[in-house]
Amino acid sequence: LKAWTQVGDLTHELKEKEVLIRGRAQTTRAVGKNMAFVVVREKGFTVQCVVTARPDVVSKQMVKFAAGLSRESIVDIHGVVSVPSIAIKGTTQQVEIQVSKLYCVDKAMPTLPINIEDASRSEKEIEEALEAGEQLVRVNQDTRLNYRVLDFRTSANQGIFRIQCQVCNIFRQFLLSEDFVEIHTPKLIAGSSEGGSAVFKLDYKGQAACLAQSPQLHKQMAICGDFGRVFEIGPVFRAEDSYTHRHLCEFTGLDVEMEIKQHYTEVMDIVDHLFVTMFDHLNKKCSKYLEAVGRQYPFEPLKYLPKTLRLRFEEGVQMLKEAGVEIDPYGDLNTESERKLGQLVLEKYGTEFYILHRYPLAVRPFYTMPCYDDPKYSNSFDVFIRGEEIISGAQRVHVPEFLVERAQACGIDVSTISTYIDSFRYGAPPHGGFGAGLERVVMLFCGLNNIRKTSLFPRDPLRIAP
Ligand code: ATP
Numbered sequence: 001l002k003a004w005t006q007v008g009d010l011t012h013e014l015k016e017k018e019v020l021i022r023g024r025a026q027t028t029r030a031v032g033k034n035m036a037f038v039v040v041r042e043k044g045f046t047v048q049c050v051v052t053a054r055p056d057v058v059s060k061q062m063v064k065f066a067a068g069l070s071r072e073s074i075v076d077i078h079g080v081v082s083v084p085s086i087a088i089k090g091t092t093q094q095v096e097i098q099v100s101k102l103y104c105v106d107k108a109m110p111t112l113p114i115n116i117e118d119a120s121r122s123e124k125e126i127e128e129a130l131e132a133g134e135q136l137v138r139v140n141q142d143t144r145l146n147y148r149v150l151d152f153r154t155s156a157n158q159g160i161f162r163i164q165c166q167v168c169n170i171f172r173q174f175l176l177s178e179d180f181v182e183i184h185t186p187k188l189i190a191g192s193s194e195g196g197s198a199v200f201k202l203d204y205k206g207q208a209a210c211l212a213q214s215p216q217l218h219k220q221m222a223i224c225g226d227f228g229r230v231f232e233i234g235p236v237f238r239a240e241d242s243y244t245h246r247h248l249c250e251f252t253g254l255d256v257e258m259e260i261k262q263h264y265t266e267v268m269d270i271v272d273h274l275f276v277t278m279f280d281h282l283n284k285k286c287s288k289y290l291e292a293v294g295r296q297y298p299f300e301p302l303k304y305l306p307k308t309l310r311l312r313f314e315e316g317v318q319m320l321k322e323a324g325v326e327i328d329p330y331g332d333l334n335t336e337s338e339r340k341l342g343q344l345v346l347e348k349y350g351t352e353f354y355i356l357h358r359y360p361l362a363v364r365p366f367y368t369m370p371c372y373d374d375p376k377y378s379n380s381f382d383v384f385i386r387g388e389e390i391i392s393g394a395q396r397v398h399v400p401e402f403l404v405e406r407a408q409a410c411g412i413d414v415s416t417i418s419t420y421i422d423s424f425r426y427g428a429p430p431h432g433g434f435g436a437g438l439e440r441v442v443m444l445f446c447g448l449n450n451i452r453k454t455s456l457f458p459r460d461p462l463r464i465a466p
């Protein structure tokens with residue numbers, strides 16, 4: 001038999017068929033000298049393989065060898081699919097394999113720093129196991145991150161990073177179909193791009209430089225160069241001092257910039273169509289992975305509308321006020337009020353995904369265009385999932401004199417961004433865009449509680465390895 005079957009594809013339909021699989025020996029168990037069970041895992045899916053001593057097919061030594069395999073060793077198994085009369089507990093697949101041949105392709109060391117079975121349990125399963133007096137090691141976040149390669153092997157993590165891959169895939173496919181051009185802006189830059197101090201400074205052959213805290217300036221310059229509509233999927237560096245559940249020092253930015261013909265709502269239209277398309281796709285095409293994540297970290301599917309709700313900042317402030325939360329109408333929302341507003345919006349409009357627009361100008365970056373009708377506000381927006389920000393966006397100032405004025409008002413040293421400012425002196429179309437954080441999109445779509453779960457090798461103020 002030469003064709004390989006994936007463990008995730010082993011279903012009742014394959015009953016009595018011969019199959020060949022490759023996976024990891026997750027657990028092994030001997031029953032007397034004539035029988036052993038090996039649970040084999042591949043990409044987060046598991047199946048029970050039964051090794052029974054049979055004359056001319058499986059020797060007793062083979063049974064012993066199977067029972068003695070070290071956990072996480074890689075095995076090839078050849079056998080016949082069978083359907084047991086009772087439901088199988090503890091594996092994702094509801095069939096077994098009656099083994100005729102078993103080869104160990106690569107042996108793992110006998111004891112590992114993380115037991116994948118223990119690391120795959122939900123909080124509820126851990127509590128039940130402990131109550132039942134089971135021996136079990138609770139695997140904390142730091143241990144998981146220290147031994148990330150092993151941690152990746154849980155079904156939940158296999159799901160998370162396959163979902164993440166699809167988020168990027170849909171982001172790219174959708175924008176390409178809307179005539180956007182994919183660009184790659186430099187990550188080594190001369191000055192801060194967002195204002196503020198959260199940059200990693202470095203020495204660039206004797207010149208002061210920093211790691212880009214956003215592709216902001218260069219994506220706008222691409223618009224000045226007549227690319228019309230651009231996007232980028234790339235690393236973003238922020239020297240965050242805060243150790244929170246949603247801030248990383250390096251994350252993946254999903255950035256968009258586009259000419260606008262009349263109004264900044266054209267940018268919000270793209271956000272609306274893009275993200276509704278993405279969520280529909282994830283629900284339809286990634287259900288296996290969403291289930292795997294939900295088994296370990298239970299969550300409710302995201303509630304969103306076919307046409308995304310757009311709420312004015314002022315209306316948000318009013319809703320909070322009516323709920324007894326006093327906030328400065330020209331200030332920013334803090335984490336708590338963002339959460340509260342998320343709840344109020346869900347109750348009133350039945351959605352956990354919405355756009356809040358026309359933010360006060362004072363709380364937005366220098367490049368943000370003020371509202372024509374009331375310059376205390378701006379043509380800007382944030383987008384929320386489950387009460388937490390995933391996107392910031394806005395129309396930009398494209399008039400160079402005004403841009404200089406705004407940069408100075410925000411305390412920015414204009415000399416560090418002079419080539420950016422000059423780009424607008426050669427004639428620039430009205431434009432706008434937005435930036436989303438990939439790790440936040442996945443974290444919040446899956447209702448996860450920490451951004452480190454959706455970053456492959458997270459970088460935060462306390463961690464730069466592995
Ligand atoms: P960014 O603006 O860099 O995209 P963000 O919008 O998620 O990230 P900030 O703008 O830094 O976060 O802050 C948004 C709000 O989150 C702030 O108004 C602040 O109240 C809150 N916040 C930021 N950092 C922390 C922190 N370490 N602890 C608690 N709240 C924080």
Ligand code: AMO
Nearest residue numbers: 214216247248251390391392393433434435436437
């Ligand atoms: P902003 O600073 O709001 O806007 O960032 C855009 C999005 O990036 C994500 N994000 C983060 N994710 C993880 N860790 C962090 N430390 C972090 N900081 C931000 C969030 C956020 O919504 N140039 C503008 C975008 C634009 O206007 O086009 C910008 O960078 O999901």
